[in-house]
Amino acid sequence: xxxxxxxxxxxxxxxxxxxxxxxxxxxxxxxxxxxxxxxxxxxxxxxxxxxxxxxxxxxxxxxxxxxxxxxxxxxxxxxxxxxxxxxxxxxxxxxxxxxxxxxxxxxxxxxxxxxxxxxxxxxxxxxxxxxxxxxxxxxxxxxxxxxxxxxxxxxxxxxxxxxxxxxxxxxxx
Amino acid sequence: xxxxxxxxxxxxxxxxxxxxxxxxxxxxxxxxxxxxxxxxxxxxxxxxxxxxxxxxxxxxxxxxxxxxxxxxxxxxxxxxxxxxxxxxxxxxxxxxxxxxxxxxxxxxxxxxxxxxxxxxxxxxxxxxxxxxxxxxxxxxxxxxxxxxxxxxxxxxxxxxxxxxxxxxxxxxx
Numbered sequence: 230x231x232x233x234x235x236x237x238x239x240x241x242x243x244x245x246x247x248x249x250x251x252x253x254x255x256x257x258x259x260x261x262x263x264x265x266x267x268x269x270x271x272x273x274x275x276x277x278x279x280x281x282x283x284x285x286x287x288x289x290x291x292x293x294x295x296x297x298x299x300x301x302x303x304x305x306x307x308x309x310x311x312x313x314x315x316x317x318x319x320x321x322x323x324x325x326x327x328x329x330x331x332x333x334x335x336x337x338x339x340x341x342x343x344x345x346x347x348x349x350x351x352x353x354x355x356x357x358x359x360x361x362x363x364x365x366x367x368x369x370x371x372x373x374x375x376x377x378x379x380x381x382x383x384x385x386x387x388x389x390x391x392x393x394x395x396x397x398x399x400x401x402x
Numbered sequence: 403x404x405x406x407x408x409x410x411x412x413x414x415x416x417x418x419x420x421x422x423x424x425x426x427x428x429x430x431x432x433x434x435x436x437x438x439x440x441x442x443x444x445x446x447x448x449x450x451x452x453x454x455x456x457x458x459x460x461x462x463x464x465x466x467x468x469x470x471x472x473x474x475x476x477x478x479x480x481x482x483x484x485x486x487x488x489x490x491x492x493x494x495x496x497x498x499x500x501x502x503x504x505x506x507x508x509x510x511x512x513x514x515x516x517x518x519x520x521x522x523x524x525x526x527x528x529x530x531x532x533x534x535x536x537x538x539x540x541x542x543x544x545x546x547x548x549x550x551x552x553x554x555x556x557x558x559x560x561x562x563x564x565x566x567x568x569x570x571x572x573x574x575x
Contacts, residue, residue: 240487252487257467258454258476258510267471281431287485290463291477294430298440298468303431306464314416314425337431 230269230397236262237378237398251378251400253349257291266397267292270347270375271299273395279372280342281305285331285360286312292377293347302345305337307360318366322359331356333363340368351376351396354385361392403442403570409435410551410571424551424573426522430464439570440465443520443548444472446568452545453515454478458504458533459485465550466520475518478510480533491539495532504529506536513541524549524569527558534565 236256243250256262279300284293285307297304317332344364379396409429416423429435457466458480470477490505517537552569
């Protein structure tokens, strides 16, 4: 999978000075990059029945539905508060500074369903842990979490020790 | 395709009083609904070479990448200003009240590429026309625009007469 790294564009000082940003848009604009990436995320779960794939707005909306399509599962969006039109379940979580919240439709996941969480990036793990909590609050079983890029040095995995975590690309700085 | 309508949830008075909202989350959480919908969007273009599929944040990010995957194309995100990390092209367009703007990476589409624009909803057509303008400003050829839901009574199609427009589901009110 490390070969996929050549499709990732590294952008220094974005979104703020001192941060090196791994830009996945150069990966997904390429048909070969897109296909390899989605298949690698999905193939890890082939042979297991996955009912729902969950993705978080906005970049998670790019990858999670493609994995859902590939695995013949349904897709469930997790959004910022007040964006979803029907009744929701909400979770609040801490950020570097302050708090944020995410919502999922209350009828999106039912008891005992196998749910995969897919996102572009595993950084500090706060968002991923919050999404897993949303899934479980609706009676879903978190079958795993899959990421395109994992920033190992931020130790997000330590917030997700209860779960199976699979990332395609690892970066140490 | 009209059979897909039974997967769409109708929500009165959302996001504001007097609006009937067509909720696609109930369509895409269902594996069969998701697959039928994506295949119907994509199959319309099978046999034509499509280089890139463009989608607009946030709900367009759900459908456009799946169609890109299905057609072996690349995916290009169009985002609100200052969200994309590299050099962008920007387009401003009028809303019901005020203005909005969208951006696309400058290197996302190259001269002569065949580009499909996919979104969940064709309403007044303002966003779709702006995205088509972005594609053309980079030398791309708009092969077509595909939508899951078209609100016929808003006449968005009249802003897109230069293009081939294909919607799966039509609503008259």
